[in-house]
Amino acid sequence: MSAAGPPQGARPPGRVRRAATLGGEPSTRTRTMAPGNIAVWTLLLLGGIVMVMPFVYMLAASFKFNHEIYELSLLPREATLDNYRRLFERSGFPRWFGNSLLIATVTTASVLFFDSLVGYTLAKFRFRGRYLVFIAILSTLMIPTEMLVLPWYSMARNFGWLDTYWGVAFPGLMTGFGTFLMKQFFEGIPDDLLDAGRLDGLNEFQVWWQVALPLVTPALSALAIFTFLGNWTAFLWPLIAITDRNLYTLPVGLASFSGEFQTEWEMVMTGASVATIPTILVFLLLQRYIIRGISLAGLKA
Amino acid sequence: MIRRLEDMTLGQRRAIWAWGFLALPVVFYVSIRFYPTLEAFRASFTNWNIVGRMEYIGVANYVRLAHDPAFWKVIGNTFTYLGLGVPISMLLSFVIAYHLDRVRFGHGLLRALYFIPHLTTAVAMAWVWRWFYQPPPIGAFNVWLTTLGFGQMPFLRSTTQALPAVLAPAIWAGIGFQIVIFLAGLKAIPRTYYEAAAIDGAGAWRVLFEVTLPLLRPTIVFLVVTSSIAYLRIFDYVYAMTNGQGGPLDTTKPLVLKIFETAFTHFEMGYAATQTIVLFVILLAISLLQLKLLRSR
Numbered sequence: 001m002s003a004a005g006p007p008q009g010a011r012p013p014g015r016v017r018r019a020a021t022l023g024g025e026p027s028t029r030t031r032t033m034a035p036g037n038i039a040v041w042t043l044l045l046l047g048g049i050v051m052v053m054p055f056v057y058m059l060a061a062s063f064k065f066n067h068e069i070y071e072l073s074l075l076p077r078e079a080t081l082d083n084y085r086r087l088f089e090r091s092g093f094p095r096w097f098g099n100s101l102l103i104a105t106v107t108t109a110s111v112l113f114f115d116s117l118v119g120y121t122l123a124k125f126r127f128r129g130r131y132l133v134f135i136a137i138l139s140t141l142m143i144p145t146e147m148l149v150l151p152w153y154s155m156a157r158n159f160g161w162l163d164t165y166w167g168v169a170f171p172g173l174m175t176g177f178g179t180f181l182m183k184q185f186f187e188g189i190p191d192d193l194l195d196a197g198r199l200d201g202l203n204e205f206q207v208w209w210q211v212a213l214p215l216v217t218p219a220l221s222a223l224a225i226f227t228f229l230g231n232w233t234a235f236l237w238p239l240i241a242i243t244d245r246n247l248y249t250l251p252v253g254l255a256s257f258s259g260e261f262q263t264e265w266e267m268v269m270t271g272a273s274v275a276t277i278p279t280i281l282v283f284l285l286l287q288r289y290i291i292r293g294i295s296l297a298g299l300k301a
Numbered sequence: 302m303i304r305r306l307e308d309m310t311l312g313q314r315r316a317i318w319a320w321g322f323l324a325l326p327v328v329f330y331v332s333i334r335f336y337p338t339l340e341a342f343r344a345s346f347t348n349w350n351i352v353g354r355m356e357y358i359g360v361a362n363y364v365r366l367a368h369d370p371a372f373w374k375v376i377g378n379t380f381t382y383l384g385l386g387v388p389i390s391m392l393l394s395f396v397i398a399y400h401l402d403r404v405r406f407g408h409g410l411l412r413a414l415y416f417i418p419h420l421t422t423a424v425a426m427a428w429v430w431r432w433f434y435q436p437p438p439i440g441a442f443n444v445w446l447t448t449l450g451f452g453q454m455p456f457l458r459s460t461t462q463a464l465p466a467v468l469a470p471a472i473w474a475g476i477g478f479q480i481v482i483f484l485a486g487l488k489a490i491p492r493t494y495y496e497a498a499a500i501d502g503a504g505a506w507r508v509l510f511e512v513t514l515p516l517l518r519p520t521i522v523f524l525v526v527t528s529s530i531a532y533l534r535i536f537d538y539v540y541a542m543t544n545g546q547g548g549p550l551d552t553t554k555p556l557v558l559k560i561f562e563t564a565f566t567h568f569e570m571g572y573a574a575t576q577t578i579v580l581f582v583i584l585l586a587i588s589l590l591q592l593k594l595l596r597s598r
Binding site: 037040041043044045047048049051052054055057058061069070114117118120121125126127128130133136137140142143144146147148149150151152153154155157170171173174176179203204205208229232233235236239240250251252254255257265268269271272273275276279280282283284287290291294295 | 312315316318319320322323325326327329330333334335336337338340341344351397401403404406407409410411412413414415416417418420421422423424425426428429433435438439441470473477478481482484485534536540541545557560561573574577578580581584585588
């Protein structure tokens, strides 16, 4: 929590208040909370529980047998992993999972490499046309994907990229947003550090790779998380670019469930769980980076 | 003279590195962003339908669009998503963030609970909400409604309830992001403003309206613009909750689904391109208008 928040010194009054009441009082809760605050806290907690209820129901249903699905009890009377086994045996799910993982990983790697390289070049090099390149890349943020998918489709069709991994991945290999974000962060790095690297005999690529990049790892990790999640959940373009069931990504495969498991809600919920659990695990592991990254990106934008 | 020459060559060498770094990205942005953008504009003046020859037909697509009742229907739907989604989500997320900002105990946990829906796959969550909306005894909402003595509701099967029923999960998934941005904005307000207000004896409501909200203006502008754009582009939830139909009777169909249908069900690519130009112009206008309005207030 503290890591994601402001520096500790940012709230001196709170600190003083806390220090002043520290003497003798036993529990943290009674020390900092008035009755009104407890009511607010309880309401916030209840609201938060409502927010995650859909997940809880989804997960609960994925461990239930079909005959129990009509009971709204949260805990299944007999929990089973049968749905997961059937999902992985009977549907294209393992393949879709792998497709999504591969496409999201490759795209993220490409975005990290190119967006940070371009952001660095625009932040730290002085050359003719720099401003033009920057404005051009920035202006791509105004172009909605929906407008590009039709030309992308005809392009992919002409080059034979439809129904290939490359066809799904190519539009997202670089992003204007990531370039802009990385440029902002590289601007905060003092030129002296880079010059020191040059004096050590590093060439410009090595200066970027060995000196500059390690200094912006927080921004890189935030960009990595956004890009991965964005590609993991991407729907419109994969839906257009892929018609071969074996090459579906998870969201496209899930959307096709309407025919397959329509009335078997426990199977649908198992599929939804498999698509959702990885993102929630990623969040729980990297929570502070994600929150800080979103706050930073929001403020910078 | 010699020194200057040396400087020049150093600068030139740097410039060569810079363009070396930019070479592939320039190719990418030109071929995957700018060329397709121009193509979309160009296609909007043609009768392109994938198989046949592409012929220029002037502004015929635009004229057809203006007289297409189905188009005005989806424009109405799209702005209904916007008109309901933006105020509701902004109000909810601000009220939650405002109180969450003062909570120290369990702050991280509470924030996580509100944020988690934002990270999910829309298609997966669409299924969960579809399940909730089912008639009894399957759907949780209708079971609760009947248990509490209300009648059951048709939700996704109704021409009036379907749009709010599709919008609800989109709001649910979106407010986590808005809360986190609001929290960052609230934390950026210097404490001294609040102290000054406290010395003046200002009550909580006065502080809210005269200190907090005015200082949050950049955050509010950012969120109004980003969430407006998100609701104008709504697609995933609608597609996944209505089997790609935007039904019943097109009452939930937004502009992006109409574009998708025109292009990939009817293969009228030129006509679909015209609709994407309209979307582009609307997004551009809304960003500019909102920035201007909120800035000049």
